[in-house]
Amino acid sequence: MASAGVIAQRRVATTTHAGPVLATTYEGGDVLLLERLLERARYIEITPDTIARHAADGCALRPEALAELKSIDGRARLLVHGVGLSIGSYEGYSEAYLRLVDELFSRFDIAWHSEHLAYTTVAGENLGTMLAMPRTAEALDMICQRVCAIQKRYPAPFLLENVVHLLPDAPGEFSDAQFLNQIASWTGCGLILDVYNMECDSLNYGFDVDAFLSELNFENVRELHLAGGASHGGLQLDVHSRVTAASTVALAAHAMTRASQLQAVTYEYLKEAVPSLGRDAICGELARLSAELHL
Amino acid sequence: MSELAQLQNNMLRLIKARPINTKDSYMELVASTGELAAIREIAIWWRTYQLERTCVHTARLMRRLGVFGQAVAEFYAGSAVSPFAEQVARQFVAAMSRHADPLVASMAQFEAALLDVRSGSAGRYSIEWDRNPNDVFRALEHGEELPASEGMPCYFVEVAANIPGMVCCTYFG
Numbered sequence: 001m002a003s004a005g006v007i008a009q010r011r012v013a014t015t016t017h018a019g020p021v022l023a024t025t026y027e028g029g030d031v032l033l034l035e036r037l038l039e040r041a042r043y044i045e046i047t048p049d050t051i052a053r054h055a056a057d058g059c060a061l062r063p064e065a066l067a068e069l070k071s072i073d074g075r076a077r078l079l080v081h082g083v084g085l086s087i088g089s090y091e092g093y094s095e096a097y098l099r100l101v102d103e104l105f106s107r108f109d110i111a112w113h114s115e116h117l118a119y120t121t122v123a124g125e126n127l128g129t130m131l132a133m134p135r136t137a138e139a140l141d142m143i144c145q146r147v148c149a150i151q152k153r154y155p156a157p158f159l160l161e162n163v164v165h166l167l168p169d170a171p172g173e174f175s176d177a178q179f180l181n182q183i184a185s186w187t188g189c190g191l192i193l194d195v196y197n198m199e200c201d202s203l204n205y206g207f208d209v210d211a212f213l214s215e216l217n218f219e220n221v222r223e224l225h226l227a228g229g230a231s232h233g234g235l236q237l238d239v240h241s242r243v244t245a246a247s248t249v250a251l252a253a254h255a256m257t258r259a260s261q262l263q264a265v266t267y268e269y270l271k272e273a274v275p276s277l278g279r280d281a282i283c284g285e286l287a288r289l290s291a292e293l294h295l
Numbered sequence: 296m297s298e299l300a301q302l303q304n305n306m307l308r309l310i311k312a313r314p315i316n317t318k319d320s321y322m323e324l325v326a327s328t329g330e331l332a333a334i335r336e337i338a339i340w341w342r343t344y345q346l347e348r349t350c351v352h353t354a355r356l357m358r359r360l361g362v363f364g365q366a367v368a369e370f371y372a373g374s375a376v377s378p379f380a381e382q383v384a385r386q387f388v389a390a391m392s393r394h395a396d397p398l399v400a401s402m403a404q405f406e407a408a409l410l411d412v413r414s415g416s417a418g419r420y421s422i423e424w425d426r427n428p429n430d431v432f433r434a435l436e437h438g439e440e441l442p443a444s445e446g447m448p449c450y451f452v453e454v455a456a457n458i459p460g461m462v463c464c465t466y467f468g
Contacts, residue, residue, distance in 0.1 A: 050380075059379050128339070168321075
């Protein structure tokens with residue numbers, strides 16, 4: 001079980017909570033889209049990994065991307081949502097990724113930051129995919145210690161997100177919800193509930209969404225993620241390339257009735273999907289989610 | 296080694312299609328699933344997609360030669376690929392700079408130099424070609440037949456920030 005040393009005070013700000021608002025992704029390089037997103041979204045989610053470039057000492061944020069973020073100038077707050085931290089890698093998480101987060105925190109007002117409860121790197125090698133953690137006491141203890149270290153490093157709340165399970169679960173001692181509940185309880189971090197990921201799991205291997213939601217402590221859920229994606233080889237993929245399905249919106253609406261501390265509902269899409277989706281469809285999706293979920 | 300370390304190292308080997316030395320029933324289960332093959336396929340698809348956008352010239356040439364897909368798959372399986380797209384491009388062109396086909400090697404060296412100079416390097420890079428690089432680019436652009444090798448390096452391409460247009464080509468016969 002986790003040691004007492006990993007127990008930290010709750011850091012997720014709830015004092016100014018006034019109901020969830022709309023958030024969405026922006027990965028840089030499309031100022032016209034950004035301007036239109038800012039008409040709808042109160043938070044803009046950025047992924048440091050996707051706005052980084054090669055630098056002499058590793059990676060650094062692209063100056064042009066920083067200029068775009070600066071142009072937001074108070075019209076929305078920023079959410080930092082990572083892919084490359086790899087918080088679950090046994091050998092340690094990515095310091096290169098955290099240096100990018102350091103830079104963002106030094107330049108902007110970040111409302112909160114987050115990462116996937118997963119690992120993407122093993123022994124320094126990138127897997128090219130994101131794998132769910134085994135839900136064991138060893139993994140729980142390690143994750144909790146790392147969450148505490150991250151919370152000490154940054155002034156804003158830190159959230160962890162449930163990921164899709166593309167492979168069979170490794171043997172473990174906790175259910176999905178228990179694992180998330182324990183991490184949040186011991187560290188005080190918040191949670192992102194990715195509704196689309198739950199649907200992928202349900203479609204791919206019959207994940208029991210109702211049982212998961214019944215067991216999850218919704219007091220820790222600060223953000224919902226919504227997306228739409230494609231299937232490949234019989235697998236529903238965590239590739240955010242489409243608008244949100246009606247079933248995903250309905251599931252989100254259900255979750256929202258229980259998440260009293262929810263602060264944002266984020267529609268996510270990949271930069272690579274913008275040409276096929278189109279700016280109009282993305283902005284239309286924000287309008288639709290805003291109306292249907294009363295954001 | 297902890298159980299977590301053992302599990303993750305085995306998962307790495309499985310995903311990268313490397314042999315694992317274990318009789319672990321969970322690993323046997325994962326190895327037998329169709330999902331593992333799908334994950335590999337998707338990972339390679341993403342690397343291919345990234346590389347086509349970050350090392351445009353090398354990818355286009357290798358596609359034309361029919362060796363790109365296999366090269367990406369081998370690169371993914373055999374390398375410690377970076378999580379950062381731009382780094383992956385550099386790793387890929389560095390690996391392809393040693394390709395057995397001298398045309399691929401020259402193109403990859405040329406693209407590596409371009410990436411360096413565009414990201415602020417003040418260096419001057421020289422790449423030898425065994426055929427006229429202008430003809431190679433023209434053939435790629437217009438879907439024409441690639442020029443044949445002239446037998447030995449006879450063109451010299453330099454890349455530097457202080458060269459007008461960043462690139463110049465010299466024939467030295």
